Amino acid sequence: MVSGAIVKKNEYRDSVFLMRVAKRMGEQTGIKQTAVLMGTDKNKQLLSELGFTGQEISGATASDLILAVQGSDEEAVQGVLGRVDEWLRPEIPETRGLVIRSLEEAVRQNPQANLAVISLPGEYAGRESQKALENGLNVFLFSNNVPLETEISLKRFAGERGLIVMGPDCGTSIINGIGLGFANVVHQGPIGIIGPSGTGIQEFTTLVHRYGSGISQAIGTGSQDLSDAVAGASTFAAFEALEADSRTQVIAIVSKPPGEQTLIKLIERMKRCRKPVVACFLGTLKVTLENPPVLYVRTLEEAAVSAVGIATGSKPEHGYADSEKIEGLIEGELKKMSRDQRYIRGIFAGGTFCYQAQQIFSDGGVGVWSNAPLKGNKLLQDPRVSQEHSLVDLGAEFFTEGKPHPMIDSSQRRDRIMTEGRDPQVAVILLDFILGFNASPDPVGEVIDAVRTGKNEAAKRGGYLSVVASICGTEGDHQDIRRQTDMLTEAGVNVFPSSAGAALFCRKFAQNLK
């Protein structure tokens, strides 16, 4: 194996762009591995672990771009490194206007600016967010790895100025019908939602859309907002704004379990709300139903059904209500399986979907292994190796350090599907597909050959591999949901209208796999 690297001095490019570059370079003949990263200390360490070393790499700074390649021979490696300018050319022509070098310059350019969308590496994101707030801008902060004390201080400052920080680690918001981050194209309507999780918001908003209602505003607050340290600073600000928002008639809040103290304050706040509230705290013990205005539900789907019910006066049908049909489907698939096939393997792109599936399994008394276990479940020692029933979040840091998130690129998920499909003990593979702005243009297409291979190999062994999936998206999303669904059904995948429905189906399957 031959390695080579080129360092481009003072050439900053964003992480998503660089992941695409690495992917294109990796597709060339004879190339085994590529890494295209900025020369931060952390990235240089990562490169060294991958076997890329040398004076040029060690001398690179955070402003320098490193392109590293490993291939079968010198010719293949040099062939790729010789075309660096080609790889760094954008695939789609960029919107180019006047070159703006700083946030302050942008504000001078258009003083009407009211929102900063920030997705820099975590170590710089706090500094730019602070500048944005000082300039009177609300902040949508996608970056993760922002220190907790920075988050607390930014949110305190924002509160004093009447602004909000959506984030850090905020995947999705919808402001007045405009989708930020990974948002889906949904109808506008009377339902407002607040949530720390991007995929949680995506599932809720797309289901509300599918049930015929729409979204007034969706406010992402960041993964740590409801921790006791941050104490829901952005959640409470969003609550106040949605309560005052004339278009919002119902407020939903979906989240993992909030911190103990924050939950107490949040329940008090919800009870005082002048508008009806639907609350879904995944993973918490069942909360007793209370009098309106607060309705507690267990899943994202129930949250959407309830919110639409309150807003329109008629409750839509659950996507997985027909249990007889489900039982029949399970019975039919079980008959085709061999006796060795006993386990469910969930391979998720959305962390919230992995979490929700664990709750649904747990509610039915089915324990699982996971790399992000819900209380009571077991932690996978090696996230790359499943055990018994396993529900794995492939968007977790272990899998995304220096590699693309599965919502952007499914390479790792594809490999994992292949691995699970080869395991003769696997009965069912559970998958989620997430559409929306900035998500992979063809998430199903990227893995469908692995699904087919898994099914064929199981058949050769004299068994049958059941594959179950849900798609989070709408007909307005650029990925073409109909085509994505057709690809799955044509490959023999059972497609459910919600992640909760798919998980419930798998839980029932697990209960039959004794």
Next chain:
Amino acid sequence: MTVLFKKLLESQPVAINIGVRGFGESLVTQGIEVLFVEWAPPAGGDHELLGLLDQLL
């Protein structure tokens, strides 16, 4: 308390994008005015130097 945030919810966003270009591009496709900042690590990514600069400014 949330005056400027409420104002944002009542109006069309005018955005400044710093970082992943796609996030800004997807706003442009929705008809939003976006100002793209061509960002680079300040002080060449030297955090010590950056800290000193911040103290001076």
